[in-house]
């Protein structure tokens with residue numbers, strides 16, 4: 001399995017995704033501020049992977065303190081909270097680490113440190129299990145032969161492993177379905193061309209790479225059966241923030257009567273965010289647009305906008321595939337039911353031991369749990 005992020009000998013190891021597919025370089029981080037910088041610079045990227053990295057980063061930062069003070073802890077959390085604004089998994093992971101810190105802070109320092117590492121490891125493990133559950137729920141939606149268009153990279157590289165949208169692809173293959181993947185190159189950072197193609201080829205799945213502007217023509221010709229993407233933040237009404245270009249694909253899918261699926265863990269749902277209008281959209285540097293692989297492709301002096309994400313209104317979303325099952329429109333009430341089930345602790349934050357809004361089947365470890373409780 002691809003190791004996107006790992007805790008190793010008291011340090012955090014990241015696969016440097018900026019260098020893929022040319023070189024496979026692992027970098028070791030021993031300070032939390034360097035790790036937060038790595039998130040900002042996209043050494044690691046993808047909403048769940050950023051969350052896992054931040055959790056490890058908080059544990060890492062606390063290994064160095066001489067006293068477990070709230071001030072020291074919050075300073076470390078703040079460094080991560082300011083790394084990237086859109087993916088809510090980052091803030092979700094910080095909140096989980098904060099809960100553990102609050103419960104442990106009166107314990108001896110070594111115990112606080114141990115519990116924080118244990119929590120980060122749990123977040124890591126749970127993300128992989130969550131993706132397997134998403135994969136199975138999503139795969140069951142697909143016909144026996146299916147041509148999927150995906151955008152950006154919502155795969156193992158964007159998570160702790162297995163992936164969300166690409167988890168659906170992997171699970172469909174495991175169920176014996178015949179799957180073909182069209183990967184959009186995903187300008188400007190080329191996550192589709194560089195990362196999705198790299199990780200699928202490593203798994204023996206040969207994708208067809210297209211430029212972002214080819215999607216409509218492929219759909220018009222009848223070459224695509226559905227679109228599956230990941231998400232960085234899902235609002236309470238079902239609006240979805242994901243990589244820039246997602247909204248265009250959703251509009252195209254609707255125009256061609258194709259299902260548009262979003263595959264995401266519940267840690268990507270921001271229950272406090274009423275609609276997509278409230279989601280902060282990261283603006284990245286103009287150089288990402290004016291340059292490709294370090295080479296200028298637009299004349300100096302050109303003006304640039306570079307929003308890293310867009311918001312797809314809920315009306316374009318056919319279904320959201322979570323680890324708890326498939327949420328269907330009306331999404332506001334499906335997400336509301338999910339939120340109520342969480343607050344009643346019918347399932348935990350991590351999402352195992354689960355019931356779904358449809359009463360679908362899901363897993364707790366190896367054991368199957370079916371239907372509503």
Ligand code: MRU
Nearest residue numbers: 045046047152154158230231243
């Ligand atoms: O800017 P990135 O590469 O971090 O953006 C990643 C995406 O938009 C993914 O689609 C999203 O995080 C889902 S990953 C499972």
